[in-house]
Amino acid sequence: MLPPTREPPVSLTPETAFLLQTYLRTVATWMDLLDHSKTYELCIPRLTLTSPLLFHSVCAFTAKYLALSDPRRNASWGATASEHYGESLRLLIHALSTPSHEYALTATVLLSSYEILAGLASEHHRRHLLGQTMLVKYHNITARSTGIDRANFWLHVRHEIGFAMATERPLLLDPGEWDVHWVQGETREDVLGNHVLWILARVINLIYGEESNTPAGKQRREAFLQELEEWRADLSDTFIGIPYGEEDDLGFRRVFFTVTAAAAAAFWYHVTHLLLYTEPVLQSPTYAPLIQDQAKRITGIAISEFPDSLRVFASHGLFY
Numbered sequence: 001m002l003p004p005t006r007e008p009p010v011s012l013t014p015e016t017a018f019l020l021q022t023y024l025r026t027v028a029t030w031m032d033l034l035d036h037s038k039t040y041e042l043c044i045p046r047l048t049l050t051s052p053l054l055f056h057s058v059c060a061f062t063a064k065y066l067a068l069s070d071p072r073r074n075a076s077w078g079a080t081a082s083e084h085y086g087e088s089l090r091l092l093i094h095a096l097s098t099p100s101h102e103y104a105l106t107a108t109v110l111l112s113s114y115e116i117l118a119g120l121a122s123e124h125h126r127r128h129l130l131g132q133t134m135l136v137k138y139h140n141i142t143a144r145s146t147g148i149d150r151a152n153f154w155l156h157v158r159h160e161i162g163f164a165m166a167t168e169r170p171l172l173l174d175p176g177e178w179d180v181h182w183v184q185g186e187t188r189e190d191v192l193g194n195h196v197l198w199i200l201a202r203v204i205n206l207i208y209g210e211e212s213n214t215p216a217g218k219q220r221r222e223a224f225l226q227e228l229e230e231w232r233a234d235l236s237d238t239f240i241g242i243p244y245g246e247e248d249d250l251g252f253r254r255v256f257f258t259v260t261a262a263a264a265a266a267f268w269y270h271v272t273h274l275l276l277y278t279e280p281v282l283q284s285p286t287y288a289p290l291i292q293d294q295a296k297r298i299t300g301i302a303i304s305e306f307p308d309s310l311r312v313f314a315s316h317g318l319f320y
Helices: 014-025 027-031 044-048 052-069 077-096 104-118 122-138 147-167 189-207 215-233 260-278 285-302 308-319
Strands: 242-244 254-256
Touching (some): 104 147, 147 308, 189 215, 260 285, 260 308
């Protein structure tokens, strides 16, 4: 016999139930783009009805997504998103006052995602990212953490990379502190995707740091180009993009990957090349044909029929 039903410690209404269901099939998949364990799709929902903090954070993020996905039809979701966001911040402040900081990092990751969608002022978002970084350090969460901590770590990295590229600043959390461990012959697309993000983060810190245009910086650029090729050398067939259809008027052609995480990894592999060639200034006129090739490959992925999880994550790189 099933156990008797009971009231959760949150106010579940038809509206909030709809938001939780929508979360599962939309923004949760964004979060799990480079996580084959599907932590945000499978683990976080189990906690939402017992944690008001996570409940309101999920509802805020999902309502903001609905408000932006079809502004004319879904205008009312904006007010709902703001209401849940405000309650989430209140509960987050309370959680941060407790020794355990229970679910504080997960909530901060969700609220940072909300702020990215909402386009909140960069300095406001930077303060939130700084708090997120402090939580990661305080709880000694690294690339070798497991479960929700591991998922949160790599989502924090993605948020940091997006903000660093948008503001042309180094990352707040130095990649040297990530405690990464890469295994030769790795085949999991999500792990390989995170590996290329680690290379990208170090490249961002170089090109927007003090050493960028020094002789030592130029040597490091060449070393990074070699490191990218070493990463690429052992990739499986899932990382091979298959062109399809006809070229458009600008010469772009769509491409197919069997695994979305592999498409994301390939996208950022090409973006990292562009950064090394061109940021903050063009490094050499001889790079011109290489730049053109990388740009075509980036655009080919961006215009292809991939899930929203990749499209959202690709927006910052497409700018370059």
